[in-house]
Amino acid sequence: SSGARDEEALIAEWEIAKTTVTKEIENVQALKEKKAAKDEIMAAVGKMKVAKENVARLEKLLFPADKLDIDRDAFDNLLLRRFFVCPSFSIYGGAKGFYDFGPPGCAIKNNLLAFWRQFFVLEENMLEIDTATVTPERVLQASGHVKKFNDLTVKDLTTGAYHRADHLLEDFVGELLKAPGVTPEKAQEYRTVIKLADDYTAEQLGVVMKKYSVVSPDGNPISDPFPANLMLETSVGRGDGKSYLRPETAQGIFVNFGRLLEFNGNKLPFAAATIGLAYRNEIAPRAGLLRVREFTLAEIEHFVFPDDKSHPKFDSVRDVEVNLLSAERQDRVVPSPVVMKIEDALKNSIIQNETVGYFIARVQLFMEAIGIKKEGLMFRQHRENEMAHYAQDCWDAEILTSYGWIEAMGIADRACFDLTKHAKGAGARMSVFRSFSEPREVEEVQMTVQKSAIGKTFKKEAKPLLVHLTSLDQEQIVKLQENLASGSTDIVLGDATFTVTGDMVKFKNVKKKVNGENIIPSVVEPSFGIGRILYCLLEHSFYAREDARRTVVALSPVIAPVKCSVLPLQQNANFGPVVQKVSALLTSSGISNKVDDVGQSIGKRYARTDEIGIPFGITVDFDTLKENEEGKDATVTLRDRDSTKQIRIPISELTSTILSIINSQSSWEDATQRFPAHTTED
Amino acid sequence: SSGARDEEALIAEWEIAKTTVTKEIENVQALKEKKAAKDEIMAAVGKMKVAKENVARLEKLLFPADKLDIDRDAFDNLLLRRFFVCPSFSIYGGAKGFYDFGPPGCAIKNNLLAFWRQFFVLEENMLEIDTATVTPERVLQASGHVKKFNDLTVKDLTTGAYHRADHLLEDFVGELLKAPGVTPEKAQEYRTVIKLADDYTAEQLGVVMKKYSVVSPDGNPISDPFPANLMLETSVGRGDGKSYLRPETAQGIFVNFGRLLEFNGNKLPFAAATIGLAYRNEIAPRAGLLRVREFTLAEIEHFVFPDDKSHPKFDSVRDVEVNLLSAERQDRVVPSPVVMKIEDALKNSIIQNETVGYFIARVQLFMEAIGIKKEGLMFRQHRENEMAHYAQDCWDAEILTSYGWIEAMGIADRACFDLTKHAKGAGARMSVFRSFSEPREVEEVQMTVQKSAIGKTFKKEAKPLLVHLTSLDQEQIVKLQENLASGSTDIVLGDATFTVTGDMVKFKNVKKKVNGENIIPSVVEPSFGIGRILYCLLEHSFYAREDARRTVVALSPVIAPVKCSVLPLQQNANFGPVVQKVSALLTSSGISNKVDDVGQSIGKRYARTDEIGIPFGITVDFDTLKENEEGKDATVTLRDRDSTKQIRIPISELTSTILSIINSQSSWEDATQRFPAHTTED
Missing domain, CATH: 1.10.287 (Helix Hairpins)
Structure with a gap:
């Protein structure tokens, strides 16, 4: 091209x-x-x-922009001042890595989750479940988390403080990169190290850190990198119930797979979803809301047959354009993403299958709908070395923030890894029976146990061997036949070893009709970090008006914490009843609203509502009162946050006008056509 | 009367x-x-x-009924079979006290929380926040939980198993009560012991247990009762962050009181609310969903001035009738509740203040709206001995279930206990400044430090004493003046003791104008156990049709997990497109729906939808297909779950008819007037 x-x-x-x-x-x-x-x-x-x-x-x-250009100090200050969020337990000096959501933050989070549920769960009839956060150790042993859910860590040998090894390396080499007189070649080398930092093994990381003589942020020598488990531990009951706070919500779906399959009439494909808390004992939390120890995840597990990863609704997203950074492009000199249609990405085998492609497109549409800027969103494919061995194809949705490109959600084709692990760990059935279109004839090895020969050799000790031999499945029988080819084989059962010889079992090839097979499904997992998406959305919505002190959070009506403010023009008892009437009218139509009558100028109060993202402001003024007294259909002013334009509108038309804009059935422009403009010095 | x-x-x-x-x-x-x-x-x-x-x-x-009469086996079976709930991690043998919500249970929980938010938070503009579950130890030390959040426990001296002492006593004496030949007097005594079981101190409980020779459920001797803390412990960071999983959500509001007050323009009264997980390490969980270790709470903290507990909206609930069991009536021979209007309960000082009364009435209306039966709900006042020393008035909303009357939520006037504790624990300001109507003149003691006299005595060691004396507040100054009345007093600072004499400080009475005072607010706390309410609601909604095997969960449309089922009359490819069209139409109007085309008779599929509480069933039949082919406005049948009656209705009128019933704007009866009846053998 x-x-x-x-x-x-x-x-x-x-x-x-x-x-x-x-x-x-x-x-x-x-x-x-x-x-x-x-x-x-x-x-x-x-x-x-x-x-x-x-x-x-x-x-x-x-190169794509590597940072969103906002005044982060002003932004952080706003988040705290308007109580979007605050550090948890701050009156006690705070707890690192924990944040509370204040009223605007909490409302935004609720709206975001409600919209997510509408967009994914209801739209596709996913089976949403709600599962326990406290998880017994044996479950997370089976899933692999006890062994593998680690971050590589180094210890400051002087102060004893712990640091995440990859972050330390990134920061250290980042400083080298900024030094004056760095040649383009050296810069290229540093950039590569930064890019690969979180892919290195403990050994590789140790070598690289030694190469650059990395020291701790305090300038002290550090230990070799070692893995530290990230799960928070607890104990249920009186000493016998070692458990962890779950590091992800997905296991709650996997352990319930059997019930979910039954609920779905034993049919594939189907998707389950869950929203809930997860915990990670981050070694040294930083970057505020982006790396926390307690957070809300929304996860989907879409189960399919491994040999059929088509998606029934793929046609509906064929033409969606996404910004893709494939694994192949990341190895280029210029690792920038490319905009393309989902169907083209599939045709060119950039995306591996329809189900992964379908979810990438749906996530793109979801992000746009909540207000993430198109140019600040890309899907980055995992490179071979950062993917788990079982994963088939993984993509992260990365959003541009003032901290750089941030992974806000991921879509992973995890094959049958998780269900297989639990099938083994719990000894439970995790498969789906699929009928063949017609019964098939298969060849099998049939084994007959020769009890007399066994009895003669092992006498009274024969029983466990007999039990064992009669319980073998086809695969084990074939294995035994192979082992016996050389004459004899040892079978260890408990403390006893049995030397089995060819005369003890007889094999025969037989033909058999079978109607279908048991298949462990593959799973495609879209996993959303709700707190991260929320944070990115706030950064994308934040800007300053001409006067830099007048900052705005331009959230879309569907996400905004409150849809309307209702303001008396002045602090004057006469306004009270009409203000209350308008507020009650909005509430009864399901339009959330906030009366602000705390005595400040109307301009200052508009500024306050701009800062917490309220899209519409209604002002009751002296004309309203006059019309009301005269028994007329009184009018109020309605202000649009983004244009700061106002119209004069009868109270009787207020709720229908606002609802129609909120529900995207009409626009603010339409409203300005229907109702006269109202001008004041705002 | x-x-x-x-x-x-x-x-x-x-x-x-x-x-x-x-x-x-x-x-x-x-x-x-x-x-x-x-x-x-x-x-x-x-x-x-x-x-x-x-x-x-x-x-x-x-006496009021003491148990709800339902077939609990059939009910429990239904909950599991239709995946309303299941024990968590059951493929791993389960984790006692933990439950997962399957698709219908999760949807009901979501609907219940959304309605709660609508009914309480939005209706009254409460400040909803969302706070951390992992809580540092020092916070719960200040709140009193580390010391006092205990259950009295006994240990089976033979098996080592732990039991909750009050439950063991209740069960044991309950068995005595059932024994043949118990006289009415003895029965009365046993009933009193059962009633008081959870009020006894450890000592009292020990005495009573000895009196009746209580043994463990396995018949073994038991230890004396001792307190066991119920919080789950964890550790954040690398060894330095002893924390607990919060035992209630309320502390998240209290520690944020300062920010909330500021968000509310520094005005009282206001209410904050929070919904979230809480944890209790129950000693021996039983009664299934009613006593669990991880659960969702919805809590409100309504802050008021201690001398003004009126509620601005009390007038709106004056006439609400509630079923009250006052503390006084519980001490009667016949401890039965009485129905009365909220305003009468206040007039007769049964309820202590308007804010408590307001919330009792609102909870009554909430419970009725979700479908709790009026006769199965009462408010029981705490008796003197079961209330914490600081509490002013406490009421539990108790719901009748097959396990007896169950505390599903509580309303407590906790005075200024919590804020005072945190003011002290964190050294933070937890008060509201209230202006006097006009400035007041107050008398104060002014103290002047005589530096020369102090210097003469303590020389180079004088500094800490000087710093200390100049930092004293009014209360401490008055105290020092009192102590010096006898000539001298010792002040210990660090390792040093200073003997202060009368010549070192001079006192003078002065008059001062003050404009107001700092007041620590009182708080009224309505606290809802969401899982318990949900369980009670399911029991109240459960019944069997004439044929006992056909059980129904008659949930109201606002709570029902799915509003409509969409069913093809037969499993026949021709039905597919129309079924999908109807389903999409419902979805686009926000009516959640479930297509059930798994090949069983229509009657069996109706039975299945009855069991998961779906209020309306839409069937696409041969008439629909015929009308559709002929290009007519096709009709479908619409079935009402509760009456099992059906009407024939054009698809074009379907969504408006259903929405109007769901939103309580019209009734099923209205619909039967407008559209012809449809009869089949259901």
Whole structure:
């Protein structure tokens, strides 16, 4: 495509530009060494600067933005000041990695979850369940979490503080990258290390950290990296119930697979969903709301036959455009994502199957609907080395924030890993019976146990062996036949070893009709970090009006904590009854609203409602009171947060107008056509 | 009142009837002893039986029902079979005290919480927040939970098993009560012990258990009762963060009181609310869903000035009738509740203040709205000895179930206990400034520190004493003045003791104007056990049709997990498109629905939807297909779960008809007037 050709040309230009920079740097150094004239050096420095600017310009074109440009101090200040969130237990000095949601934050979270449920669960008739957070150790042993849910950690050998090894490496090398005089080649090397930091094994990480002489943030020597389990432990009952706070909600679905399958009439495919708390004992929480120890997850497990990962509703998302960063592109010099249609990504085998593709498209639509900016969202495919061995295809939805691109949710084709683990761990049936279109004839090895031969050899001790031999399944029988090919084989049962010889069992090949087979389903798992999505959404919604102190959180009506403010123009007892009437009218129509009559100017109160994201402001003014007294259909002013424009509207038309905008049946523009503008100095 | 007179007359009659029973029992024994004629004994036994029946009849009139009469086996079976709930991790043998909600249970829980939020939070503009479940130890030390959140426990000295002491006593004495030949007097004594079981101190409980020679359920000797803390413990970080899983959600509100007050414009009264998980490490969980270790609470903290507990919306609930069992009535021979209007309960000082009364009435309305039966709900006031020392007035909403009357929520006036505890524990301000109507003149003691006298005595060691003396508040100054009345006093600071004499400080009485005072608010706390309410609601909704095997869960549309089923009359590919069209139509109107096309007779599928509480069933039949083919406005049948009646209704009128019934704007009866009846053999 011409897009790819353009990119190649740009990359070539960038390579040349980088060489030019190196040359100009060398030139300046040479001039300085030979103590050339000041003018001459200045001219060379000028040329070097131009060359560097050219590289920067080209990199801006080639690389996606790596940070959202917002005033983070103003943003953090707003979140705390308006009580969107606050550190938990702050009157007690706080608890690191725990956050509380205040009234606006809590309402936004509730709206986000309600919309998620509407968009995913109800729309597709998923089976939503709600399961325990406290999980017995044996469940998480079977799932692999007790052994493998670790972060590589280093210890500061002087202070004893713990640090996440990959983060420490990223920060340390990040500083090297910022140092003056770094050559483009060195910069490239540092960037690669940062990119790979969370993929390294403990050993690799140790080698790399030694190479760069990484020290702790306090400048002290550090230990070798070692794995630290991230689960919070507890004990249920009186000493006998070692348990963990679940690190994810998904296990609650897997352990209930049998009941869910039955609830679904024993049919595949189907999806289960769950929303709930999960916990991770992060080694050193940082980045505020983005890395916390207690958080809400919304997870879907979509079960399919391993040989049929088509999705019945794929047609409905065929044309959805998504911003994809494939594994292959991440290994390029320029690892930037590409916008393409979902169906094209499938055709080109960038996405592995329809179900994964379907969910990528649905997540794209969901993110757009809640207000994530299109250009600030991409789907990044896991590279081979960051995927678990069993996973078939994994994509993270990454959102651009002031902290960089943040993983806000992931979609993983986990094959039959989880169900197989629990089938083994619990000895439970985790399969679906699938009928063949017609019965099939299969060949089997039939084994007959020769009791007399066994009795003769083992006498009174024969019983366990007899029980064992009669319980073997087809696979085990074939194995035994193989082992006996050499004459005899040892079978260990409890403390006893039985040497079994060829005369003790007889084999015969038989033909058998079977109607179907038991299959352990594969699962595709879209997993949403609700707190992270919420945080990213707030950053995407935040901006300052011309006057930088007037900040706004421009949340969409579906997510906004409160839909309307109701304001008396002045603090005056006469306004009270009408304000209450309007508020009650809105409430009875299901439009959440907040009366703000705390004596400040109307402009200041508008600013306050802008800051907590309320999309509409209704003001009861003197005209309202006058019309009301005269027995007319009184009017109020209705203000749109985003344009700050106002219209004058009869109270009788208020709720229908607002509801129709909230439900996307009409727009604010339509309303400005129907009702006269109202102008004030806001 | 005549009601009270009737009751007194009944009680008198009951007392006489009980004496008669005792007399008749003695008579029978006397006859047996003197070996009277068989006929004579039989006649006396007959009279004894009649007397006993008379007592039973009177007790039925005097005492409220003590158990809901449902087929619990059938009910439990239904809950599991239809996956309303199941024991958590059951494929691993389960985890005692933990339950998962399957699809119908989860949907009911979500609907219940959404309705709760609508009814309490939105209706009254409460400040809802969402706070951490993992709570640092120091927070729960301050709140008193580390010391006092205990259950009295006994240990089986043979098996080592633990039992809740009060439950063991109740069960044990309950068995004594059931034994044949128990006299009415003895029965009365046993009933009193059972009633008081959970009020006894450890010592009292020990004495009572010895008196009745209580043994463990396995018949073994038991230890003395001792307190066992009920919080689940965990550790955050690497070894330094001893924490607990919160035993209630309320502390999350208290520790955020300052921010909430500010969010509310520093005004009282206001209410905050929170919904979330709480945990109790129950000693021996029993009674299934009613006593679990992990559960959802919905709690409200309504903050008021201690001297003004009026409620602005009390007028709206004045006439609400509630079933009240006051503390006073519980001490009567006949401890039955009385129906009265909330305003009368306040006038008669049965309820202590308007805010408590307001919430009792609102809870009554809430419970009725979700479907709790009026006769199965009462509010029981805490008796003096079961209330915490700080509490002013406490009421439990108790619901009648097959396990007896169950506390499903409580309303407690906790005075300023919690905020005072945290003010002290965290050294934080937990008060509201209230202006006086006009400034007041107050007298104060002013203290001047005589530096020269102190310097002369303590020389270089004087500094800490000087710092201490200049930091004293009014209360401490007055105290020091008192202590110095006898000439001198010792002040200990760190390791040093300073003997302070009268010449070191001078006191003067001064007058001062103050504009207001700082007041720590009182709090009224309605606290809802969501799982318990849900369980009680399911019991109240459960019944069997004439055919006992056809059980129904008659949930109201607002709570029902799914509002409509959509059923093809037969399993036939022709029905598919119309069924999907109807389902999509319902979904787009926000009516949740479930297509059931798993090949069984329509009657069996209706039975299945009855069992999961779906109020309406839509069937696409051959007439629908025919009308559809002919291009007519096709009709379907609509079935009402409770009456099992059906109407024939055009698809075009379906959503508006169903929505209007769901939103209580019209009734099923109205629909039967508008559309023709449809009859089949269901």
